[in-house]
Amino acid sequence: MKTWKPVLAAAAFALATCSVASAARTDLILGMPLEPPHMDPTAGAAAAIDEVLYANVFEGLTRIGSRGEVLPALAESWTVSDDGKTYTFKLHTGVKFHDGTDFDAEDVKFSLDRARAEDSTNAQKGLFAAIDTVEVVDPATVKVSLKNPQGSFLYNLGWGDAVVVAPESAETNKEKPIGTGPFRFENWAKGSSITLVKSADYWGEPALLEKAEFRIIPDAAAAVPALLSGDVQALPNFALGDALPQVENDPRFKVVIGATEGETVLSTNNKKPPFDQLKVRQAIAHALDRKAIIDGASAGFGVPIGSHFSPANAAYIDLTGTYPFDPEKSKELLKEAGFENGIKATLKLPPVAYARDGGQIIASQLRDVGIDLEIIPVEWADWLKQVFTEKDYDLSIVSHTEPNDIDIYSRKDYYFNYDNPAFDKLIEELNLTSDETKRTELYQQAQKILADDAVNGFLFELPKIGIWDAKVEGLWENSPIQANDLTKVKWVD
């Protein structure tokens, strides 16, 4: 018996050193609150689709980086004609879809034509409206001609809705997504989890994780114990609210508060009296105490905004001082507008915490100046019908999460019912401009107009609250588009 002891000790030592020397973990389980309805980013608006697949499984000609910048993706480079109407993309070669079919210019043409076709069900069909023709020059070159110059064209191509799909798999992507990205889709246990694995023959820099699983955890109260028990190692974007303090001071985890592109606004029906009067809207703006709203609606996280623009954007200007919190001024304006006896109106709230909680606070702030709001909670489907489509509302609260979406104010028939020819002209000019300095200037003018007109009550930029294992690196801090880009994510010791 005795003779075995050293052997055992040696074996134990070998095992111990072996585990020390072994590489860091290469799998990651992420919790997300909403399940994607399907796996096709080109056929649905649900953010959860992109949060699983964008940059991981599917890629477009360009892509959006962690700071909101446009980066090359499947297009290696591009040239723009002098009139700004023709884009020639040089594509990467040797790229394969996950089912083994080759990627080439035909796939690009197919994808762009499909997205803008008459029977297209692309949720962002408007992104492709400027495209006139898509031409295959050779297998590695695509020429896109626009009807008019469009300054945001390269950015638009970076959306999840603009990813390149193959004609062979486009129809089945909803169930079995086939892309060109560094991860390929492995399994979807509906209602439960989605698993991606590293793609062995990725054309670019390979992923550092071997396997990533997105687990659907609908309830914040359940997400925290899942993290604490080690079942999941990251909650990249989770409105934890009251549950946050539980993990905030735990050294095993990192809490990362970033920004999204979600401008949270008190949507106002600009054609419905009395909100068609500038003075009334200004009165509302003066009555809003953004600090209190952010504390109540978003646990104190979120940057106050004074117009419809993301503070993360380089062209952002702080306009929160346009109509500062001043209840007296607000009452005065209401009196001038002829409403010294107050206003009665409704506030329709969709079923998200920031709206329901923020709504209570806003109603009480407006009551202080004489605007009496009846709160009507509605479901999303009902909100889309009543407020968004039929414009049957006075006020509402919603976060507009699409990136760079200031142009919605120039859309005819959009639910704000805002109509300002000067603003429309600016957006038109912006569309035709690709010079960055000039664009910044135009963006700033546009922000100013919206702030001055007090189109909506501009509240705050929705925060991205992320919590993950302190040893995990590479997850996005901010959310310039709705995505969980895992291409650079790794475990460190």
Next chain:
Amino acid sequence: MMAYLATRLMIALATLLVASVVVFTVLEILPGDPAQLMLGMNATPDAVAALRNELGLNQSIVLRYLDWVGGMLSLDFGRSYTYSVPVIELIRERSAVSLPLAIIALALSTAIAIPVGVFAAARRGQPADTFAMAASQLGVAVPNFWFALLLVYIFAVWLRLVPAGGFPGWTAGVWPALQALILPALALALPQAAILARVTRSALLDVLGEDFIRTARAKGLPRKTVLWRHALRNAMLPVLTIMGLQFAFLLAGTIIIENVFYLPGLGRLVFQAINQRDLIVVESVVMLLVATVIVVNLLVDLSYAIVDPRLRAAR
């Protein structure tokens, strides 16, 4: 007996038909357009129209109803709008969680409730009875999500004996799957057991006051035999009724527990489908549940006849 069965079956079929009309109409008049919901706020009107067309939402309501009912007769429940897979597949996947969960929870609750109920009834008014009833009162009063979270923190976060939630699927093996179901089953079972124990106790007390019990005692039968063989058997009718109702509830009314343990069960499927206006899924699952309730009730009715020979003879 045959005539009784035939009448019951006819009633069941009629109930199903009426239910299908009601379910379909109620959901169709719910405001909200599934296509608009799927494509979101930035969608162009023509894209929404194209999707409505693709989903078959432009057909008349009568045609869609007939389509749906006709399909169900051949077990074709249609295709989910959002998931775009056959509804029957969704139901099958979710039932693989909900059905075992309901069965385990019901078994647990029965195993706890009947002995406690009998025990309390036999010691009516004594401290043991008071204690058992106070405990069951607590079981009814404590919100089950709170109790569920307590279980999670003790067994998953602290002791790390089971996962905090989720379901690995039966393909991962029977033991991991059962492990995932054990806490939710417990969380579901306790409040049900509390109710069932109270029902058992009071039903038993009613029976214990009857003449035939006194006769049995007078004949010199041991207390235990009288209690378990004569009294309990006669007290089973209300208990079985409650169990039948509880099973139906456990099958789909468990949304809160499913959320806490993030289980992909039927309750969450319905909840999610209502929010996303995936009407075809809601309609089909609700119909399936109606059918289940009807079948369970039928079985309970039939079991009355087994428990109570008088009912057998009367029919």
